[in-house]
Each structure stands twice: as C-alpha cells, then as structure tokens.
Amino acid sequence: MEDLGPVAWPPEPIRTERLVLRAPEGRDRAVFIELLACPQVHAYLGGPRSRDELERELPGVPEEWPGSFVVDLDGVMIGQVLLRRATGHSRPAAAGKADLGYLFLPRAWGSGYAREACAAALEWLAGVLPGEPVVLTTQRANTASMRLAASLGFTEVERFEAWGAEQWLGLRAPAPPSG
Numbered sequence: 001m002e003d004l005g006p007v008a009w010p011p012e013p014i015r016t017e018r019l020v021l022r023a024p025e026g027r028d029r030a031v032f033i034e035l036l037a038c039p040q041v042h043a044y045l046g047g048p049r050s051r052d053e054l055e056r057e058l059p060g061v062p063e064e065w066p067g068s069f070v071v072d073l074d075g076v077m078i079g080q081v082l083l084r085r086a087t088g089h090s091r092p093a094a095a096g097k098a099d100l101g102y103l104f105l106p107r108a109w110g111s112g113y114a115r116e117a118c119a120a121a122l123e124w125l126a127g128v129l130p131g132e133p134v135v136l137t138t139q140r141a142n143t144a145s146m147r148l149a150a151s152l153g154f155t156e157v158e159r160f161e162a163w164g165a166e167q168w169l170g171l172r173a174p175a176p177p178s179g
Contacts, residue, residue, distance in 0.1 A: 004085055004098060007128045009066035016120045019113060021069040021081060024061050028070050031077040031105070032062040040106045044142040046163055071104070071117045078113060079104030081121040086135055091169050093157045094135040098125060100152075100172075101136075109144070115151055122152065122172070131174045140166040 010023030024032070033054045035041055042048040067083035079102060086099035100122065104114050125132060136154050138145040146168065154170030161167070 004067045004083060004125075004129065007066050011124065011128075014069070014120050014124055016116050018073065019117055019120070020072040021117060021120055021124075022072055024063050024068060024070050024080075026060050028077045029058060029060065029062055032058060032080070035080065035103045035105060038106065041103055044139040044145070044165075067098075069117070069121055071113065073108070073113065078108040079117065081117050083121055083125055083134075091137075091158065091160065093171065094137070094169060097171075098129070098132050098134045099136070100134050115148055118148065118152055126174070133174050134172045136170045136172070138168055138170075140168050 014021040033051060036054050036058075037048045037051045039048050063080065063082075069081045069083075070077050071079040071081060082099075082101040082103075084099050084101070086094040086097050100118060102114055102118055108114075122134060125134065134154075135157070136149050136152075138149060140146065140159065149168075149170045152172060154172045157169045157171045159166055159168055
C-alpha cells in the first residue's frame with residue numbers, strides 16, 4: 001500500500017459532531033502501540049503485534065503520511081482511519097483504488113464513532129480526489145465491519161479466501177458529479 005499521492009497534507013482538522021480527524025502527532029504514539037498490540041482490535045487482522053517490538057520500531061510520530069487520520073474524542077486518540085492507494089493488492093478489483101481501513105480501541109466500540117469518522121474521511125477524499133472509487137476488505141466473520149461497510153455504501157465485489165478465512169471486498173463507487 002502507498003499513500004494517496006498528490007494531496008495537500010496535513011489538511012485542516014476535520015470536525016464531525018463528536019470527533020476530530022487530524023494528522024498523527026507524537027503524543028499519539030502510546031495509543032498507536034495500544035491499538036497495534038490489542039488482541040481484540042486484531043482478532044480479524046492476523047493477530048496483534050508485540051508491545052516490545054512496537055516500542056522499538058514505531059517512530060516518534062507513527063503513521064505520518066497522507067491519508068492517515070487520528071480519530072480524536074475530547075482531545076484523546078480513540079482510533080485511526082486510513083486511506084491508502086491499494087497497490088500490490090491480491091485482488092484485481094482493488095488494484096490502484098483508494099482503500100479504507102480503520103482501527104478503534106475497544107472502549108470506543110459500539111458508539112458509532114467508526115461510522116462517523118469513516119464517513120468524514122470519505123467526504124474529505126471526495127473533496128480532494130473527486131471521482132475516486134474506494135474499496136474496503138474485511139473478514140466475513142467480522143459482522144460489525146460488514147455492517148459498517150454497508151452503512152457507508154460499500155457493495156460486494158467479491159469474496160475470497162486469505163489468511164485462513166473468508167474475506168469480503170466491497171466497492172464504494174464515486175458520487176456522480178454535481179451540477
């Protein structure tokens with residue numbers, strides 16, 4: 001995966017009703033480690049990484065590239081929304097398209113924060129790269145992620161086996177031009 005290319009970064013923080021999406025900062029490093037080491041967060045993502053490994057490898061400002069948003073609630077990071085170019089994706093239907101991903105701490109689950117943050121990131125993407133189709137891949141067993149994908153307008157393109165489980169690839173077609 002690579003970043004989105006020629007977009008101005010970082011953008012002004014994106015404000016929603018309850019959240020702020022912003023570029024990562026050094027103060028977020030501990031939460032990135034918590035996210036990446038959390039077994040619940042990575043139950044459908046191949047498992048968590050070792051805290052010791054993350055402490056050694058993560059830079060002072062983790063995930064600092066265009067399309068990586070920290071999701072901030074009341075001044076505290078609760079998750080991350082990622083928009084990257086799907087290069088090297090094993091599925092031809094995804095190749096070269098923007099790819100949406102997200103991680104949220106378990107304490108933030110069930111409150112609609114992921115939907116609110118992803119919708120705001122997709123709206124931002126539509127503004128900076130009009131007409132850009134977006135893909136999302138998740139395990140079929142991850143029912144919460146499947147519901148989120150549907151609520152954001154993703155429709156199934158294909159199912160496939162990978163990482164020992166059935167995966168689902170959805171596409172969100174670009175909005176038609178207004179005017």
